[in-house]
Amino acid sequence: MHPAYSVIFFTTASGAGYGLLIWMAIAGTLGVVPPHWGIGFAGLGLALALITAGLLSSTFHLGRPERSWRAFSQWRSSWLSREGVLAVATYAPAGLLGISWVFFENLSGIVVVFAIGTVILSLCTVWATGMIYASLPPIRSWHQPWTAPVYVGLALASGGVLFHVILAASTGVTWWTAGLAVALVVVAFILKTMWWQTVDGAKRSLTVESATGLGRFGKVGMIEAPHSRPNFVMREMGYHVARKHAKKLRTVATYLIFLVPPICLLLLPMLSTLVALPVALTAAVSAGAGLLVERWLFFAEADHAVMLFYGADKA
Amino acid sequence: MTMLPETTERKLGLVIDLDTCVGCQACATSCKEWNTGGYSAPLSDQDPYGADPHGAWLNRIHAYEVDDGAEGRTVHFPRSCLHCETPACVTVCPTGASYKRDEDGIVLVNPDTCIGCKLCSWACPYGAREYDYAHGVMKKCTLCVDRIYNEHLAEEDRIPACVRACPTGARHFGDLGDPNSDVSQLVAERGGYDLLPEMNYKPVNKYLPPRPKRNSATSTQSYTAPPPAKTDGSVTERLFAWADQMLSR
Ligand code: SF4
Ligand code: SF4
Numbered sequence: 001m002h003p004a005y006s007v008i009f010f011t012t013a014s015g016a017g018y019g020l021l022i023w024m025a026i027a028g029t030l031g032v033v034p035p036h037w038g039i040g041f042a043g044l045g046l047a048l049a050l051i052t053a054g055l056l057s058s059t060f061h062l063g064r065p066e067r068s069w070r071a072f073s074q075w076r077s078s079w080l081s082r083e084g085v086l087a088v089a090t091y092a093p094a095g096l097l098g099i100s101w102v103f104f105e106n107l108s109g110i111v112v113v114f115a116i117g118t119v120i121l122s123l124c125t126v127w128a129t130g131m132i133y134a135s136l137p138p139i140r141s142w143h144q145p146w147t148a149p150v151y152v153g154l155a156l157a158s159g160g161v162l163f164h165v166i167l168a169a170s171t172g173v174t175w176w177t178a179g180l181a182v183a184l185v186v187v188a189f190i191l192k193t194m195w196w197q198t199v200d201g202a203k204r205s206l207t208v209e210s211a212t213g214l215g216r217f218g219k220v221g222m223i224e225a226p227h228s229r230p231n232f233v234m235r236e237m238g239y240h241v242a243r244k245h246a247k248k249l250r251t252v253a254t255y256l257i258f259l260v261p262p263i264c265l266l267l268l269p270m271l272s273t274l275v276a277l278p279v280a281l282t283a284a285v286s287a288g289a290g291l292l293v294e295r296w297l298f299f300a301e302a303d304h305a306v307m308l309f310y311g312a313d314k315a
Numbered sequence: 316m317t318m319l320p321e322t323t324e325r326k327l328g329l330v331i332d333l334d335t336c337v338g339c340q341a342c343a344t345s346c347k348e349w350n351t352g353g354y355s356a357p358l359s360d361q362d363p364y365g366a367d368p369h370g371a372w373l374n375r376i377h378a379y380e381v382d383d384g385a386e387g388r389t390v391h392f393p394r395s396c397l398h399c400e401t402p403a404c405v406t407v408c409p410t411g412a413s414y415k416r417d418e419d420g421i422v423l424v425n426p427d428t429c430i431g432c433k434l435c436s437w438a439c440p441y442g443a444r445e446y447d448y449a450h451g452v453m454k455k456c457t458l459c460v461d462r463i464y465n466e467h468l469a470e471e472d473r474i475p476a477c478v479r480a481c482p483t484g485a486r487h488f489g490d491l492g493d494p495n496s497d498v499s500q501l502v503a504e505r506g507g508y509d510l511l512p513e514m515n516y517k518p519v520n521k522y523l524p525p526r527p528k529r530n531s532a533t534s535t536q537s538y539t540a541p542p543p544a545k546t547d548g549s550v551t552e553r554l555f556a557w558a559d560q561m562l563s564r
Pocket of ligand 2: 407408409410411412413424428429430431432433434435436452453
């Protein structure tokens with residue numbers, strides 16, 4: 001599948017944004033961070049900025065962005081529509097939470113309800129993002145049970161890393177939040193590993209013989225394409241990264257998301273504020289870069305069944 | 316509305332005969348010509364005279380080599396929307412632009428509400444949807460919905476343009492939901508099959524497999540060489556025979 005940069009940016013940025021939103025909402029109401037307006041402004045502001053930038057960028061790949069409001073209408077059948085509805089709905093409790101935190105420095109009473117709403121809707125939105133891909137049968141590697149959990153896992157892990165940037169810049173980092181963030185990175189690592197294993201272990205049972213139904217007569221090979229230059233279908237569905245490069249990039253993504261950030265996180269509680277901030281930023285930059293690689297691979301490695309008709313040997 | 320109808324009154328579709336298709340592209344060009352002025356207008360092309368020409372076509376004809384050696388054959392393989400009964404291309408659409416009609420099962424895109432998100436093209440295993448880069452919306456086979464009910468056209472033209480154009484009669488149009496229709500009978504008779512049944516999209520269009528190859532062992536007719544042409548041995552005939560011999564030296 002062709003990796004569209006706007007979609008890669010959208011899913012990573014908004015995923016991290018929702019993750020941070022969840023961390024902030026929980027940490028705020030549990031009193032892990034004080035209801036100081038500055039912390040609320042920085043944390044919720046960063047989260048909502050990432051989400052909004054992601055959502056805006058996702059409209060860049062539309063042919064008719066001016067009609068995008070129509071995408072809210074088909075939530076009964078379409079995960080893309082559900083994602084749109086949930087994403088917009090999340091702004092309501094998140095906005096109320098932000099107002100109470102930043103303008104009134106109040107995180108108790110009714111604000112707890114806003115926080116709970118923010119957490120639930122954020123989780124549902126990220127789940128819906130994953131389900132957009134999981135609901136496409138022609139793409140075997142996406143159409144599997146681990147796809148949506150991976151999206152949620154990576155959102156919580158990257159949100160945790162960002163949350164610690166906020167902590168490092170304000171109250172300082174305690175062992176137990178750092179430990180929890182590391183635990184979530186490990187969970188995300190396990191989920192992504194399961195995902196990769198399912199992809200690599202899947203029986204690629206579709207062939208050009210079975211797709212054309214001509215296998216009963218013998219081996220099938222395309223001798224003439226319908227067109228002399230790639231058409232939309234080939235440009236969109238035919239993108240393919242060499243297995244060798246994919247393997248290397250998987251290693252790069254693994255180090256950047258699952259190795260560097262946990263090490264940084266574990267160092268944070270021991271460091272003075274002055275040193276902690278650059279270390280936390282290193283974790284965030286590393287996780288962000290790793291997620292972009294991971295998301296690029298998510299597309300570039302995915303085979304679409306239609307390519308069988310163009311002579312791909314398996315899907 | 317992207318919820319799929321439980322059932323449709325009719326199941327209009329095509330039956331494509333892989334035995335008789337000669338890969339002449341008449342259906343594809345006729346489709347492009349009709350549809351660039353019809354329901355899906357325009358069907359734009361990009362860089363048509365340049366180095367990288369491509370554009371939105373609703374029907375594509377592949378050619379496959381099947382088996383090799385004495386048993387090898389070339390099969391021409393037209394590919395277009397199969398108007399599936401349970402296609403994810405419709406249900407994934409966020410806007411309702413993609414829909415399946417209750418009355419005849421035709422799957423359409425409304426060009427006025429499509430946002431060009433391309434998700435439906437990802438959901439189609441058959442590559443039947445092509446994005447129009449100039450129009451910014453998705454295009455697909457309409458089963459010539461603007462011909463088949465069009466009373467301004469002569470009766471014999473109220474069939475999809477591709478079916479009308481096919482010089483070998485390899486394309487058949489009709490109601491596949493009616494077991495007594497000509498197309499259903501043809502499918503039953505010739506063992507018509509679904510493409511990629513594993514996807515569970517329940518395509519309406521069917522493909523008729525190439526007939527088994529005939530050779531001296533399987534042919535039902537015995538071959539007798541025709542008798543040699545009679546000659547009358549006249550002077551003119553001998554003269555021509557002599558001239559033929561000289562000239563072919
Ligand atoms: S062939 Fe493709 S576009 Fe047509 S109905 Fe089936 S899934 Fe949808
Ligand atoms: S490209 Fe158009 S028809 Fe296809 S899913 Fe998106 S909005 Fe629906």
